[in-house]
Amino acid sequence: MPHSFRRRAQRALMSILGIVSVVAVAGCAVSTPGDTGPGGDAEDGPVIGLVIQNAQFFFQGIQDEIEALASAGGGQVIVTNINDDSAQLAQAMQTYAQRGVDVVLVPALSGDSDMTAVQSTVDAGIPVVCYNQCIGDASEDIVSAFIRSDGTSLGTTTGEAAAEYIESELGGTASIALLNCDIYVECQLRKAGFKEALEGLDVTYVADQEGFLADKAVGVAQDILTAHPDVDMIWAVNEGGTVGARSAIAASDNVGKTVVFGTDISPQITEFLTTDDGILLATTGQDTKAIAKAAYDAGLTAIGGEKSDPFDVLVPGVLFTPDRPE
Structure with a gap:
């Protein structure tokens, strides 16, 4: 059974049993500390766990674009701002695993030190896509793609x-x-x-x-x-x-x-x-829209049970000067 359908079936069963209190089949969500809630109602599209590192403009742009893409595809985004804190990242990954999302998009903060949190989510059957930063040399063995600026x-x-x-x-x-x-x-x-x-x-x-x-x-x-x-x-x-x-x-x-x-x-x-x-x-x-689109597409590929090819996607930036602010 394809991963996305298996996870949806699991969520539906858990809802029927009254186990799930946060994410129901209808797409409702209850916020937790640091969780900005869903970015759309899940219909036939994926439920995406999106970690943002902080509230700076780059990550706001990533969130906006991922939410727009998911909404257009009938999906849902559950966002957690970890405020540059590895402990909050670990908690977010655990929460997403418990909720049974289809995929997690995450900027791992400190390379190898965040590997345990990412690995535990993958071990729970949920694919992970890194964007902006990842978990070091072992990333290709664990996560499904790494999308980042060059x-x-x-x-x-x-x-x-x-x-x-x-x-x-x-x-x-x-x-x-x-x-x-x-x-x-x-x-x-x-x-x-x-x-x-x-x-x-x-x-x-x-x-x-x-x-x-x-x-x-x-x-x-x-x-x-x-x-x-x-x-x-x-x-x-x-x-x-x-x-x-x-x-x-x-x-x-x-x-x-x-x-x-x-x-x-x-x-x-x-x-x-x-x-x-x-x-x-x-x-x-950084080209925020291009990074978000590549991460979203990699997430869909991961839900389908495959890794992205190429695994490591480098997105070029744009030079802005006083005479070229546009």
Whole structure:
């Protein structure tokens, strides 16, 4: 019996027995802590467990697109925001297994350390598709697909724009501070790509500090500006870091002296790009719709009992600059 029909039969039986209190055959759901509830009523389509890492624009875009795709296919999405917490990820995976969803789409946070949670869901007969991040070298043996931005090229694309600026405006020499999120593999790839694009230039890295949540990134960037008032550039690894770096410079005496090259795109970052203060000069954004569509399609393939081919799908990003904010 195909996996999707088997799981639907199991759900129907559990409903009849009065065991299921959260997801019934009619598609109703009761929210649990961190659970934003269903994104549509399940009819003939799949019931998808969607984990989002946090409330940043990228994950909001993923959620919106997955919900739209599922709704168009007569399906349902049950969303859990884990707030960058591996313990909440483990709880979400357990909850989805208990609910008997058809597939789980998840951004594993910390590589191998989240393998147990993902493995337990797969062992319960529910396929898992990773997006954005996965569980390390063993991922292909456990999950059905890995959909992500090409992390290295996200960094390289911004780095190439930064290299052009350094050559044309700074004579090939620059002091640079980095706001990282090195606890995540994806962020490591972005930073490596950025630094690779600057090889051959006379570059000095005066700071390399964690700063990927906007509130914290502002303070980290302010401290960097205090310690290194002559720093030419701050590169930020993600949306929060980009917002934080630009905000710190805008509130300092470094306007006109220190610029930002970032990663990710959002309405706020677009506003910063088009503000005539010359601080944020370029950012490379992820193609959220393409990632969500690929993850959704991989989920349908997994429900059918197959793994995606290719397993690892890399989605290129897009460079945004003040003269190309669209």
